[in-house]
Amino acid sequence: MRATCWSGRxxxxxxxxxxPRLLTDRDAIVRITSTAICGSDLHLYDGxxxxxxKGDILGHEFMGxxxxxxxxxxxxxxxDRVVVPFPIACGSCGMCARGLFAGCENSNPHAGxxxxxxGHAPAGIFGYSSMTGGYAGGQAEFAxxxxxxxxxxxxxxxxxxxxxxxxxxxxxxxxxxxxxxCDIQPGDVVAVWGAGPVGLFAIAxxxxxxxxxxxxIDRFDYRLDKAREAGATDVIDYTQVEVPVVLKELTxxxxxxxCIECVGMEGHHAHPIVHGYDRVKQATRLETERPHAVREAxxxxxxxxxxxxxxxxxxxxxxxxxxxxxxxxxxIKTGQCHVHRYLRPLLARIESGEIDPxxxxxxxxxxxxxxxxYELFKHKQDNCTKVVLRP
Amino acid sequence: MTSSEQAGAEQAAPAVGPVRLADxxxxxxxxxxxxxxxxxxRFLRAIGVADDSKAVAWTLGVGLREHLxxxxxxxxxxxxxxxxxxxxxxxxxxxxxxxxxxxKREDRTRLLGAMGVVGGLLVLDTLTAVQLTxxxxxxxxxxxxxQGVGADHDAGGGPLRxxxxxxIRRPEQEVRDALRDFAWSAFDPAALEASGELRILxxxxxxxxxxxxxHEPAPRGGVVGAAAxxxxxxxxxxVIHDELRRFKSLVETGVIAxxxxxxxxxxxxxQIMHKRQPAQPVTEES
Ligand SMILES: NC(=O)c1ccc[n+]([C@@H]2O[C@H](COP(=O)([O-])OP(=O)(O)OC[C@H]3O[C@@H](n4cnc5c(N)ncnc54)[C@H](O)[C@@H]3O)[C@@H](O)[C@H]2O)c1
Ligand SMILES: [Zn+2]
Ligand SMILES: [Zn+2]
Numbered sequence: 001m002r003a004t005c006w007s008g009r010x011x012x013x014x015x016x017x018x019x020p021r022l023l024t025d026r027d028a029i030v031r032i033t034s035t036a037i038c039g040s041d042l043h044l045y046d047g048x049x050x051x052x053x054k055g056d057i058l059g060h061e062f063m064g065x066x067x068x069x070x071x072x073x074x075x076x077x078x079x080d081r082v083v084v085p086f087p088i089a090c091g092s093c094g095m096c097a098r099g100l101f102a103g104c105e106n107s108n109p110h111a112g113x114x115x116x117x118x119g120h121a122p123a124g125i126f127g128y129s130s131m132t133g134g135y136a137g138g139q140a141e142f143a144x145x146x147x148x149x150x151x152x153x154x155x156x157x158x159x160x161x162x163x164x165x166x167x168x169x170x171x172x173x174x175x176x177x178x179x180x181x182c183d184i185q186p187g188d189v190v191a192v193w194g195a196g197p198v199g200l201f202a203i204a205x206x207x208x209x210x211x212x213x214x215x216x217i218d219r220f221d222y223r224l225d226k227a228r229e230a231g232a233t234d235v236i237d238y239t240q241v242e243v244p245v246v247l248k249e250l251t252x253x254x255x256x257x258x259c260i261e262c263v264g265m266e267g268h269h270a271h272p273i274v275h276g277y278d279r280v281k282q283a284t285r286l287e288t289e290r291p292h293a294v295r296e297a298x299x300x301x302x303x304x305x306x307x308x309x310x311x312x313x314x315x316x317x318x319x320x321x322x323x324x325x326x327x328x329x330x331x332i333k334t335g336q337c338h339v340h341r342y343l344r345p346l347l348a349r350i351e352s353g354e355i356d357p358x359x360x361x362x363x364x365x366x367x368x369x370x371x372x373x374y375e376l377f378k379h380k381q382d383n384c385t386k387v388v389l390r391p
Numbered sequence: 392m393t394s395s396e397q398a399g400a401e402q403a404a405p406a407v408g409p410v411r412l413a414d415x416x417x418x419x420x421x422x423x424x425x426x427x428x429x430x431x432x433r434f435l436r437a438i439g440v441a442d443d444s445k446a447v448a449w450t451l452g453v454g455l456r457e458h459l460x461x462x463x464x465x466x467x468x469x470x471x472x473x474x475x476x477x478x479x480x481x482x483x484x485x486x487x488x489x490x491x492x493x494x495k496r497e498d499r500t501r502l503l504g505a506m507g508v509v510g511g512l513l514v515l516d517t518l519t520a521v522q523l524t525x526x527x528x529x530x531x532x533x534x535x536x537x538q539g540v541g542a543d544h545d546a547g548g549g550p551l552r553x554x555x556x557x558x559i560r561r562p563e564q565e566v567r568d569a570l571r572d573f574a575w576s577a578f579d580p581a582a583l584e585a586s587g588e589l590r591i592l593x594x595x596x597x598x599x600x601x602x603x604x605x606h607e608p609a610p611r612g613g614v615v616g617a618a619a620x621x622x623x624x625x626x627x628x629x630v631i632h633d634e635l636r637r638f639k640s641l642v643e644t645g646v647i648a649x650x651x652x653x654x655x656x657x658x659x660x661x662q663i664m665h666k667r668q669p670a671q672p673v674t675e676e677s
Contacts, residue, residue, distance in 0.1 A: 005669070020672035023654055024646040053652075055669025072645060090644045094560050094598055106640040109653040112632060113662045124650060130665040134652030136672055144672065146648060316466065 002391065003057045003140030004370040009047035012058060014368050020136065020144035025072040028148030030082060034162035035062035035139050037370070037377050037387045038170060039196050039264060040312050044129065045374055048265055048288065049314055051113065051130035059139030060086035060126040061169040063155075063162060067142070073149045082152035084145050085339035086170045088124040088135065091150035095123075102336035107146065108133045117315070122336060139370055141391045153343040157351060163358035163388060164350055167201070171386075172357050173342035175201025175262070176208075178310040181333035182258035184209045191215040191247055191256040191300065192232070193293040195223040197360045197386045198310055199262035200230045204355055206260070207231035215250060217243055219268070222383040229359060239270040244300045255302035263293035264311030281318055288315030295321055301330050309334035360386045367391040409522035413474050416516060417464030420457040420477070427454025438505035439498030440491045449487060456480055474520040481513035551617055552607040553628045557635050559642050560599035563591060569642045570602070577630045578606060604631070624659030633657045 003017045020029055038061055043049050045058075063083040069076055076082070088108075089101035096104050104123035108114065111121035114131045124146070127137015136143065145152060155165050175198050182190060190206040192199050195218035206214045207230075215234045216227035224235040236246050247256055265282075269275035269292040278290040297307045298321050307330055325332070349355050362385040365373050373387040426434045431450040435442040460480065464473035488506050496502055559566050570580045570591075583589035588606040608627035610617035620626040624633075636657035637647045647656035652665055654673045661668075 003671070005671075018672045018674045020651075023649040023673075026644070026646050051665065053666050053669045055671060057651075057669075057671055088648075090640070090648065092560065092643045093639075094558060097560060106644055107648050109636075109648050109650050109657045110662050110665070111636060111657065112659060113665075124648065127670065130652060130662070130670070133648075134650045134661070134665060134670045136651040136670045144651075146650075147644070 001141040002367060003136070004059060004367065004389075005054075006044060006052055006056045006058055007054050010045060012045065012371050012374050014370050015055075017057065017136075017140070020142050022068060022070050023144065024146065025070040026147050026149060027070045028066050028073055028076060028145045028152070029068040030062070030064040030084065030138075030143050030145055030152070031067045032062050032064040032138055032141060032143060032391050034064070034166045035059050035367075035389050035391065036166060036169075036171075037061075037139070037373050037389070039198060040128070040170075041374070042378055043265060043312055043314070045378065046266060048282070049129050049131075050117075053130060056127065056129070057136040057140055058127045059137035059143075060128055061166065061171070062126075062138030062143060063166050063169060064143075066148075066152075069148065075149055076152065076154070080152075081155045083155060083165050083168045083343070084126075084138065084143070085151045085153075085168075085173075085343065086125055086128075087122075087336060087339060088126065088133065088146050089150055089340055090147050096150075099338060099341050101338045101340040103338075110134055125336070139367065139389060141367070151340060153347065155347075160350065161358065163361050164356060165347065166388065167197075167357040167360065168339075168343055168346055168350075170337065170339065171197045171360070172201050172346055173339045174198050174310055174337040175203070176205040176342055176346060177335070177337045178202040178260045178262065178308045179205035179209050179211075181308040182206070182209075182260065182306045184211050184258060186210055187212050188257040189213045189215065189251050190258045190260065191217065191297070192227075192260045192262060193217045193297055194262035194264075194311065195220070195227040195232075195235075196262060199260075200226055200360050200385070201357070202260045202262050202310065203227055203230040203232050206258075208349070208354065211258075213250075215247065215256065219270070220380055223380075223385060226360070226385055243296055247300045251302070255300055256305065257302055258306045258308065259297035259301045261293045261297045261307065261309045261311050265289040265291070265313050267292040267294075267311070278318070287318040289313050289317040291317040291320070295319065298325050298330055298332075301328075303328045304330070306331045306333060308332075310337075312336075361388055363387045365389055409519050410470060412515070412519045413464060413470040413523060416477060416512075416519060417461050417470070417473060420460040420464070424454040424457025424461070427451065427457065436497075437501065438488075439496065439501030441495040441497050443495070446491070446495060453480075453484065453487070471520065471523045474516055474523060477516045478513065478520055481509055481516055484509045485513065550614075551610055551626060551628045552605075553631050554605045555632065555635065556601055556603040557639050558594050558599055558601050559639050561642055563593060563600045566600040566602065566642065567591065569638070573634075573638050573641070575634060577608060577627055577634055602635070604635070606631070622663070624661070624663045629659035633659055 001019050002014055004012050005015045007013050066078055066080045087102040089096050089104040090106040093105040102123050107124035108121050110130055110133055114121035124133030124135055126135050179202050188211050190211045192202050195216045203214050213233040216232035217236045217238050218224055219239045227235055267290045281287045282290055301307050367389045376384040377387050427450050431447045432442040435446055460477055463469050580589055590603040592601040594601045617626050640647045649656050651670045652668050653661040
């Protein structure tokens with residue numbers, strides 16, 4: 001089959017690779033109809049995630065048709081149309097039992113590797129380095145889906161297009177969880193750093209969960225326009241103004257009740273010296289992150305407010321404002337998204353017409369053009385917000 | 392197995408002392424490394440050594456090593472390994488200073504002073520490292536009356552000693568049956584339970600059953616053989632860790648989670664060799 005393979009920093013290639021086959025009785029094989037490129041893939045593409053190997057198949061946001069099922073996979077049959085969550089979860093360990101699917105204790109066969117770096121290991125993830133299991137990803141014609149009776153959700157409503165349901169695999173639940181973790185109360189003002197696809201869903205979700213105002217922060221006008229479309233009441237271009245100052249102004253001096261960080265380890269800073277400082281430290285591996293948005297979110301949040309970190313980080317950061325956090329009683333919540341929890345409730349919101357996730361899509365490309373898709377998305381060219389590949 | 396056998400009161404106090412000392416030594420590394428990397432010539436003059444370019448290069452190298460030691464001990468929390476490498480570093484520094492004493496001495500008193508300081512550090516580092524190695528363990532009580540973590544009373548053991556525990560979300564009897572039926576290659580659970588090296592405890596709340604293992608497998612091919620096996624993930628301790636993970640997965644889910652790079656399930660070998668095989672579907676042969 002054809003598959004998008006990582007072949008080193010800033011290069012992906014669509015290559016011929018072996019077809020997947022069932023490895024356990026709880027596996028299924030899915031023929032992929034739509035698959036997307038995620039901000040998380042950019043961290044791999046840019047070479048900031050350790051334990052990648054040349055030839056790794058990328059992709060963790062995909063959907064398609066079941067073409068083969070293992071004999072213990074109940075509730076799923078050949079021909080079913082499914083969306084597959086990006087974390088792989090067994091459904092029966094202690095973490096899965098608590099609904100913490102992205103912390104599954106059984107799905108990461110390389111847990112030992114992750115424990116060395118992170119103390120304990122998270123779940124396996126499709127197409128996301130050896131440390132999260134070494135699973136082939138879904139930017140391909142086919143994928144093997146382990147624990148297929150736990151993850152994939154069947155889409156029975158034929159009126160829903162792929163673009164409308166594909167993002168249940170990751171970014172819609174991720175943005176939603178980012179907002180849900182903030183425990184939004186009536187009258188709350190929520191600020192969202194990053195108006196990429198995750199940020200856009202966080203904005204839309206904060207509105208759905210009852211925020212009175214949502215402030216979007218980014219530097220690309222076309223993304224800030226999308227943020228308005230998603231429901232943002234105010235937008236800030238962080239290259240033009242001092243974000244914390246404007247946030248104070250917009251909130252009567254209090255600061256936002258909740259801050260959602262949807263930027264991640266490759267954040268950018270408007271001030272070239274600050275940006276350069278973290279860039280050099282990251283390039284020389286003295287820190288693994290460029291955590292501008294995390295710092296700013298903590299400093300901006302109101303006393304006792306919540307900062308929810310949805311952007312992905314890998315290791316150690318520098319200049320973490322622990323003093324601000326502690327003295328002002330800020331709560332931090334974060335995590336890889338426990339996608340499985342949100343599948344049914346969010347599908348219901350899509351079916352009821354409350355939200356149409358396809359608004360984030362800017363580009364459709366054939367799978368063979370994945371390298372172009374990565375470049376467009378990385379450099380925010382051609383007003384790119386989200387690339388969907390069709391194998 | 393009753394929990395009262397392991398009454399917490401008789402246990403040695405938690406190993407706070409050596410840990411504190413290790414951290415102080417870890418930070419001290421950077422304090423010492425700073426003048427070496429920032430002003431190597433001045434540093435050399437201060438310890439009474441001629442500041443020629445070779446000596447400066449050595450000083451920069453040692454200074455960098457000191458910073459790495461801080462990173463190791465403080466940032467990575469690898470206290471035991473970090474302090475043992477400091478012992479090696481101190482020994483190296485003594486050798487360097489002795490060489491300087493013979494060939495590059497400028498101020499005898501200062502140089503002897505520096506040697507005294509390094510000698511003192513060598514003693515302190517060695518003592519701390521030994522204590523950390525002894526204290527590197529913990530005991531846990533049955534969840535029905537969990538007593539927390541403390542330093543182990545029977546400290547010690549060699550490099551292959553496995554001290555680990557895994558929680559399986561199943562009732563005790565089911566875990567016992569499964570333990571008996573699983574094809575263990577590295578140990579015999581019944582024999583280890585009889586010798587007290589394997590303990591089965593009820594986890595707190597509804598968390599299931601804990602399997603604790605404190606066992607030192609006999610290295611095949613002696614220490615050298617074990618070190619070689621370690622490089623390819625086949626040392627007995629690594630095999631035990633792999634098998635415990637497979638066991639947990641099998642009991643909880645009915646299958647062993649297999650990824651494209653580890654088609655046989657959890658495998659230390661695959662994790663060490665992961666650069667050899669990309670995450671692509673495995674073919675029949677591989
Ligand atoms: N937690 C999870 O489960 C999960 C799931 C999916 C994605 N993610 C992560 O979410 C993050 C965003 O993903 P995405 O797909 O939206 O990526 P993206 O690259 O499209 O979006 C990131 C946005 O952040 C903006 N940005 C950069 N620096 C900023 C700053 N200082 N202040 C404000 N905005 C800034 C960029 O301009 C960009 O628009 C990534 O780190 C991704 O890995 C996490
Ligand atoms: Zn994603
Ligand atoms: Zn699980």
